[in-house]
Amino acid sequence: MKKFAPISLRFFVLVAILAVAPTAADLQGDSPRVVRLRDRLASNVLRWGGDAEGGAPFQFHDPEQPDKLVGFEVDLVDALVEQLRSQLDLPQLHAEFVQYDWVSLPLGLEKQDFDLIVSGLEITDENRAKLIFSRPYYVYSLALTVRADETRVKSVEDCLKLRVGTLSGSAAQTYLQELGVEQITAPDGQIESYQDLALGRVDAVLLDLPIAIYNTADDPRFKFVGPRVGQGHYGLGLRPTDDDLAAAIDEALSELIRTGRIRQIYAKWKMWNEDQLQLASGDRPAEAAGLRGATEATVVTTNREAWTFSRYAPPLFAAAGVTVALTFVSMALAMLIGLIVAVCRLYGPGPIRWLALAYVEFFRGIPLLLLLTFLYYGLPHVPYMGVDLAAWQAAIIGFGLNYAAFEAEIYRSSIQSVPRGQWEAARSLGMDDMTAFRRVIFPQAFRTALGPMTNDFVAMFKDTSLVSVIAVVELTKQYQILARTSLKFTEIGLLTAALYLAMSIPLGYLARYLEENWNFGHK
Amino acid sequence: MTQPAIVELRDVTKRYHDKTILDAVSIAIRPGEITAMIGPSGGGKSTLLRSINGLNTIDGGEVIVGENRITQNATQSNDAARRIRRTVGMVFQDFQLFPHLTALGNVCEAPIRVAGKSRREAESRGRELLKQVGLGERFDHYPSQLSGGQKQRVAIARALAMDPQVLLCDEITCALDPELKHEVLDVLEDLRREGLTLIMVTHEIGFARRAADRVVVLAGGKIVEDGPPAQVLDAPQTERTQRFLQNVLG
Numbered sequence A: 001m002k003k004f005a006p007i008s009l010r011f012f013v014l015v016a017i018l019a020v021a022p023t024a025a026d027l028q029g030d031s032p033r034v035v036r037l038r039d040r041l042a043s044n045v046l047r048w049g050g051d052a053e054g055g056a057p058f059q060f061h062d063p064e065q066p067d068k069l070v071g072f073e074v075d076l077v078d079a080l081v082e083q084l085r086s087q088l089d090l091p092q093l094h095a096e097f098v099q100y101d102w103v104s105l106p107l108g109l110e111k112q113d114f115d116l117i118v119s120g121l122e123i124t125d126e127n128r129a130k131l132i133f134s135r136p137y138y139v140y141s142l143a144l145t146v147r148a149d150e151t152r153v154k155s156v157e158d159c160l161k162l163r164v165g166t167l168s169g170s171a172a173q174t175y176l177q178e179l180g181v182e183q184i185t186a187p188d189g190q191i192e193s194y195q196d197l198a199l200g201r202v203d204a205v206l207l208d209l210p211i212a213i214y215n216t217a218d219d220p221r222f223k224f225v226g227p228r229v230g231q232g233h234y235g236l237g238l239r240p241t242d243d244d245l246a247a248a249i250d251e252a253l254s255e256l257i258r259t260g261r262i263r264q265i266y267a268k269w270k271m272w273n274e275d276q277l278q279l280a281s282g283d284r285p286a287e288a289a290g291l292r293g294a295t296e297a298t299v300v301t302t303n304r305e306a307w308t309f310s311r312y313a314p315p316l317f318a319a320a321g322v323t324v325a326l327t328f329v330s331m332a333l334a335m336l337i338g339l340i341v342a343v344c345r346l347y348g349p350g351p352i353r354w355l356a357l358a359y360v361e362f363f364r365g366i367p368l369l370l371l372l373t374f375l376y377y378g379l380p381h382v383p384y385m386g387v388d389l390a391a392w393q394a395a396i397i398g399f400g401l402n403y404a405a406f407e408a409e410i411y412r413s414s415i416q417s418v419p420r421g422q423w424e425a426a427r428s429l430g431m432d433d434m435t436a437f438r439r440v441i442f443p444q445a446f447r448t449a450l451g452p453m454t455n456d457f458v459a460m461f462k463d464t465s466l467v468s469v470i471a472v473v474e475l476t477k478q479y480q481i482l483a484r485t486s487l488k489f490t491e492i493g494l495l496t497a498a499l500y501l502a503m504s505i506p507l508g509y510l511a512r513y514l515e516e517n518w519n520f521g522h523k
Numbered sequence B: 001m002t003q004p005a006i007v008e009l010r011d012v013t014k015r016y017h018d019k020t021i022l023d024a025v026s027i028a029i030r031p032g033e034i035t036a037m038i039g040p041s042g043g044g045k046s047t048l049l050r051s052i053n054g055l056n057t058i059d060g061g062e063v064i065v066g067e068n069r070i071t072q073n074a075t076q077s078n079d080a081a082r083r084i085r086r087t088v089g090m091v092f093q094d095f096q097l098f099p100h101l102t103a104l105g106n107v108c109e110a111p112i113r114v115a116g117k118s119r120r121e122a123e124s125r126g127r128e129l130l131k132q133v134g135l136g137e138r139f140d141h142y143p144s145q146l147s148g149g150q151k152q153r154v155a156i157a158r159a160l161a162m163d164p165q166v167l168l169c170d171e172i173t174c175a176l177d178p179e180l181k182h183e184v185l186d187v188l189e190d191l192r193r194e195g196l197t198l199i200m201v202t203h204e205i206g207f208a209r210r211a212a213d214r215v216v217v218l219a220g221g222k223i224v225e226d227g228p229p230a231q232v233l234d235a236p237q238t239e240r241t242q243r244f245l246q247n248v249l250g
């Protein structure tokens, strides 16, 4: 963990300008920066990326209204946008949340899937190499959590030889590595390590205090030990090219600090502590006043009992809809490309036939996960022919290309299984080869192919869960989000499984029915 | 005998892997003539028949049908072969009906897709033809719902729907039970009365005697005897024909 250093020169320059001539810009009308920024935000949407999967208390789905997002960062963004509206005179400006894997957030920012990371992103040198930060909005420290009956551990230094859990890509992970802890487990989500701790898979968990408080407070199985360590700051992440926006956000944050609004929000989420006084950076008395002002704290609690069936089922059903739509469109694409490849392979001239074979071997041979990741994150960087696909486009194309290789082989063997005599009968009636294929050979081959293709269809239903790597929320991903938010892994897991089965079992029967019974005219 | 030939083969040669199947065969078929082709198995009868409409390529000589000719090196789907198939229909031993289409669908497919007829026109003619071959009740049946004899009659109707001048039949009763054979043979006799040119490979010596104008014996890739049924079947000139007839008639 790096000791907090001044974020950037930019910030201080801005403050200096504001301090010297706060009213000059107002009097002369809008500054060029504001004009540029209004242009930049002409769509009136500020998209922010975060991870609601087990994201409490930062951002998570409200059990009262599962399609609604809550969390201290949601409140922060709301306050920020409100501030920006008046600051930039954009009354229509509103925020839009984009769900992303926490570890992939910098990638999504770079891909312009959103403009702002608001997800407890720690201001570290490592992160600063990828993006620019706003001024800090929260001062965190790392808390060490152990099981209630733990006696060996008094502080984090006692953990060098023990198994310690944390979060992948977090400042806590870096801290543990630099301390020399030998056995670190760092899953991609922030609640896994606490689950592991309860189950005895790790001996201690080191994570940011807000996370630790939310996941362990009032839980008799856990206790905090030792002094808090590794103090650091959360900042909002922006693209390096977006410094107009960064400057405006800094200004808005300053205002939220000065008016005491930020303190209200943190108090509401029980996240207020004296550390936050640092947010005024000492040399801004006006802001410090806002942090010291009195607040009335509202207690917000979320517990697993709040997650009843009627609350988690609707988002799960909606995600099942995404899975179904994705599968149908991808399979249609695969069947189309597959047919073209099969026909090229069977009837094309030499080089075309060779290319079709290469296609089949290539796409059958590379893992789907690799293909999806490449299409989404890699393709935009390909020189000259880079394409920036939306996540759902990448998903459909990835599945389409991959499954097309398998469908092509099914088509090929089905076409070859049509007796030669059918070609001769069609030709003897005067049909050219194209007509014979379209009207006589293909209709028969297609019926043969339908059985095995339906099996592939069922397989694709399950494979679509892979698309969560490129930030498409389908059934499995929604399960993970809901389960990690509510901790009802089993209950929601059973419903998810039931949804998959409800879709795949009828299809399996359809496949068998087609295979056995679709002989023409047989009833 | 001054009438020009409708189908003519000149020195047609066909080889499979150095084995000569047709050895410079020449024959001229006149319009309206019923030709029965007989001969031992492997003698090249099917090969000769399939050379006429280009389902076989040939290695030498030429096939002339009207203004079109197929020579060596022509592919199975070349233009001349396709034009020949517009006037020469074919019926196969194993029917080769299109299983995904009904009886009527089988009959109408080529008139619609190849001859460019409207569906209405094709279907009314198709019904007529199916009635003609005695299948007035079976328009909507799929091939799998028909008996062998019924299937073969649909196949004949399918070929007739393209209004061919010549019909090639390759052992079309061979796969049928004896009771069903006459259904199909009766249809052929009707066609004969209508003036269609028929070239049929057959083992039905009785039918050949009754219905054919001409009997051709093909053995070892050569025509060994050619003449009216009475002459070829009752007074064969060559030893090869005599031996063949003895084997067939028992």
Ligand SMILES: Nc1ncnc2c1ncn2[C@@H]1O[C@H](COP(=O)(O)OP(=O)(O)OP(=O)(O)O)[C@@H](O)[C@H]1O
Residues within 6 Å of the ligand: B016, B021, B040, B041, B042, B043, B044, B045, B046, B047, B048
């Ligand atoms: N596609 C092929 N490849 C190789 N040899 C073939 C092929 N088609 C036919 N032949 C051979 O050519 C010879 C003549 O075959 P063809 O089918 O013309 O005889 P056929 O007189 O019709 O006999 P059958 O009465 O048994 O039908 C046979 O020896 C056969 O094995």
Ligand SMILES: [Mg+2]
Residues within 6 Å of the ligand: B045, B046, B047, B170
């Ligand atoms: Mg034969």
